[in-house]
Amino acid sequence: MKHAIEVDNVSKCFRLSGGTRTLKSAALDLLRSRDHREAFWALKNASFNVKKGETVGIIGANGAGKSTLLALIASTMYPTSGTIRTEGSISSLLELGAGFHPDLSGRENVFLAGAIMGIPRTRMEERFDAIVDFAELHEYIDEPVKHYSSGMYVRLGFAVAVEVDPEILLIDEVLAVGDAVFEMKCLGRMADFRRRGKSMLIISHDLQTVQEVSDRIMLLEHGEIQQVGNPSNVVAQYQALSELRHRDGLRKEWGSREMEMTRIETHDAAGEPSQSFACGDEVEVRIHYHASARIVSPVFGFAISDDNGRVIAGSNCQAERITMPDLDGDGYVVLRIPSLSIAKGKYLLSFSVHSSDHSVNYHRLDNCFPIEVAASEEFAGVYLKTEWSIQAIND
Amino acid sequence: MNRFLHDLWRNRELLQLLVARNIKIRYKSSILGFVWTLLNPILFIGIYAMFLGLLKVAIALPLLVSGVIVWSFLDMCLGDSLYAVIGNTNLIKKTSFSRPTLPVAMVLSNLVNFVLSLIILGCYLIFARVSPQHLWLLPVFVLSQTALCLGLALIISAMNVYFRDTEHILAVVKLAWFFMTPIIYPISFVFDQVSPTLQKAAFLNPMTGLVTAYRWVLMSEDIIAPQLVTMSHAICWGVLAVGILIFQRAERGFADEL
Numbered sequence: 001m002k003h004a005i006e007v008d009n010v011s012k013c014f015r016l017s018g019g020t021r022t023l024k025s026a027a028l029d030l031l032r033s034r035d036h037r038e039a040f041w042a043l044k045n046a047s048f049n050v051k052k053g054e055t056v057g058i059i060g061a062n063g064a065g066k067s068t069l070l071a072l073i074a075s076t077m078y079p080t081s082g083t084i085r086t087e088g089s090i091s092s093l094l095e096l097g098a099g100f101h102p103d104l105s106g107r108e109n110v111f112l113a114g115a116i117m118g119i120p121r122t123r124m125e126e127r128f129d130a131i132v133d134f135a136e137l138h139e140y141i142d143e144p145v146k147h148y149s150s151g152m153y154v155r156l157g158f159a160v161a162v163e164v165d166p167e168i169l170l171i172d173e174v175l176a177v178g179d180a181v182f183e184m185k186c187l188g189r190m191a192d193f194r195r196r197g198k199s200m201l202i203i204s205h206d207l208q209t210v211q212e213v214s215d216r217i218m219l220l221e222h223g224e225i226q227q228v229g230n231p232s233n234v235v236a237q238y239q240a241l242s243e244l245r246h247r248d249g250l251r252k253e254w255g256s257r258e259m260e261m262t263r264i265e266t267h268d269a270a271g272e273p274s275q276s277f278a279c280g281d282e283v284e285v286r287i288h289y290h291a292s293a294r295i296v297s298p299v300f301g302f303a304i305s306d307d308n309g310r311v312i313a314g315s316n317c318q319a320e321r322i323t324m325p326d327l328d329g330d331g332y333v334v335l336r337i338p339s340l341s342i343a344k345g346k347y348l349l350s351f352s353v354h355s356s357d358h359s360v361n362y363h364r365l366d367n368c369f370p371i372e373v374a375a376s377e378e379f380a381g382v383y384l385k386t387e388w389s390i391q392a393i394n395d
Numbered sequence: 396m397n398r399f400l401h402d403l404w405r406n407r408e409l410l411q412l413l414v415a416r417n418i419k420i421r422y423k424s425s426i427l428g429f430v431w432t433l434l435n436p437i438l439f440i441g442i443y444a445m446f447l448g449l450l451k452v453a454i455a456l457p458l459l460v461s462g463v464i465v466w467s468f469l470d471m472c473l474g475d476s477l478y479a480v481i482g483n484t485n486l487i488k489k490t491s492f493s494r495p496t497l498p499v500a501m502v503l504s505n506l507v508n509f510v511l512s513l514i515i516l517g518c519y520l521i522f523a524r525v526s527p528q529h530l531w532l533l534p535v536f537v538l539s540q541t542a543l544c545l546g547l548a549l550i551i552s553a554m555n556v557y558f559r560d561t562e563h564i565l566a567v568v569k570l571a572w573f574f575m576t577p578i579i580y581p582i583s584f585v586f587d588q589v590s591p592t593l594q595k596a597a598f599l600n601p602m603t604g605l606v607t608a609y610r611w612v613l614m615s616e617d618i619i620a621p622q623l624v625t626m627s628h629a630i631c632w633g634v635l636a637v638g639i640l641i642f643q644r645a646e647r648g649f650a651d652e653l
Contacts, residue, residue, distance in 0.1 A: 014651055074489045077650040090491075098489035103420050112416065115409035118494045
């Protein structure tokens with residue numbers, strides 16, 4: 001077997017129940033001869049291999065199934081279907097100091113943690129000094145760990161896990177807990193680990209670090225492996241995806257719907273449909289409407305927000321002293337921005353149509369239309385025409 | 396069963412550490428520490444002796460003392476088994492190791508206590524001038540009772556992961572069981588009162604056979620029905636086998652449920 005880890009078509013299903021199951025609900029399930037708790041597939045048909053000596057990073061949003069995957073490989077859980085094969089001893093850092101008991105001393109906990117990992121006592125005795133050295137806990141090693149600071153606690157947890165010298169190391173987001181010095185030390189130890197041809201699987205939200213330490217990166221989404229490949233490519237794809245998600249999250253559509261905006265088109269100066277402009281370009285927006293009944297002089301408005309949803313500019317036709325006629329049926333309103341004077345960046349357009357006294361919102365499309373300003377001079381936000389002059393005072 | 400024992404043997408160092416941990420932690424923050432293990436049964440015996448006297452139930456003190464001490468081993472195991480698994484949620488979810496070591500370590504730590512209290516019981520019996528017989532059989536009975544305790548601990552600790560109602564059911568069952576076992580009354584009481592069929596039924600409760608057997612060796616009580624006592628012992632080992640099967644089936648889902 002030239003792979004350290006082989007994951008073949010693995011799925012994991014959890015049964016969700018509102019709180020802990022009681023005997024009553026369990027008995028009811030038995031009567032119905034089925035488990036009626038809602039199924040949640042944390043992992044779907046995952047297949048991949050980790051070669052010996054390879055480091056694979058796992059990235060993805062919260063709830064994507066990263067920790068479940070690691071727990072399955074560490075065999076704290078069993079897959080619902082599929083098989084996982086591993087070769088060599090595994091040390092898992094699903095949580096630093098997971099096996100520690102607060103009332104026991106550091107020394108006792110080191111041996112207990114070793115025994116939990118299946119390391120013979122004699123070997124732990126050989127390693128003990130190195131563990132204490134790495135954790136820098138010399139004078140405190142015989143104190144109960146409940147008196148440790150959280151930093152001391154995680155240092156000891158990490159020290160035990162790496163000093164037992166496994167063939168495979170599984171790490172779940174543990175680098176984020178220590179201080180900078182400790183993190184450097186951990187990264188150093190991981191690099192050393194890598195040089196000696198051991199395999200690692202690392203979950204991290206720190207994209208920069210994970211990209212640096214990994215040979216390949218896996219992107220998980222909704223329990224499915226989206227991609228396994230070159231670190232910088234996968235990280236770039238994940239970042240683009242996150243941005244899209246973020247924009248979707250800002251998106252909002254609402255209103256009483258007597259009148260609707262059915263379609264929005266943005267055109268450049270040449271009249272071609274476009275979402276990308278340069279600062280100062282002319283932009284023409286066509287707001288297609290549909291009114292199911294006659295609407296008395298509606299007011300159309302628009303806003304430009306930055307990619308965090310903060311409005312940076314906005315106006316409506318009323319503010320421009322334009323009164324719309326009463327509208328009925330279909331048609332489109334043209335909004336012309338003679339000069340899009342905003343700084344380079346990504347923006348979201350919002351549109352609204354409401355009654356002239358602002359009491360009824362017929363239809364609102366908030367942050368629904370992304371546009372990009374690809375190039376601009378160096379300035380921030382909305383361009384303000386400014387004048388500069390010098391009045392030198394010479395003695 | 397084979398796999399179970401093999402697994403435990405492989406994890407003997409872990410077991411040893413867990414037993415040490417359990418014993419250490421139990422008495423860590425109490426002032427009297429280990430003394431409680433002895434003080435508890437003594438206080439209970441005092442209470443029972445007083446009320447049995449008031450109720451005019453005739454039972455010799457050595458019988459009562461041995462009954463309560465034997466029962467307390469089971470009682471402690473049942474109580475602790477509720478938390479043997481769910482009390483180690485972090486270990487179950489975050490580390491992979493042989494799961495049966497948790498209930499086994501719990502029963503073994505209670506066994507240590509039990510053996511110590513048996514020694515104290517022995518001192519008391521010498522003081523009370525009660526003479527034992529066939530003492531070499533004592534370890535056999537202790538082993539049978541350990542099998543029973545472990546079997547039940549495996550079942551209860553696994554059940555409590557899935558159904559938290561277990562705790563409430565156990566409280567009631569324990570109380571009923573206590574009164575169905577000849578602890579605060581002599582076994583002759585059962586033989587005097589009920590029909591032969593019900594006598595047999597009484598020994599389906601393995602504790603009846605165990606308590607009878609302990610009293611037989613410790614204070615030379617006559618055994619009225621040796622074959623029934625043997626049956627009780629067989630049941631103890633049967634419970635262990637069932638416990639192992641149930642636990643092995645249940646443990647795969649522990650991390651999902653906790």
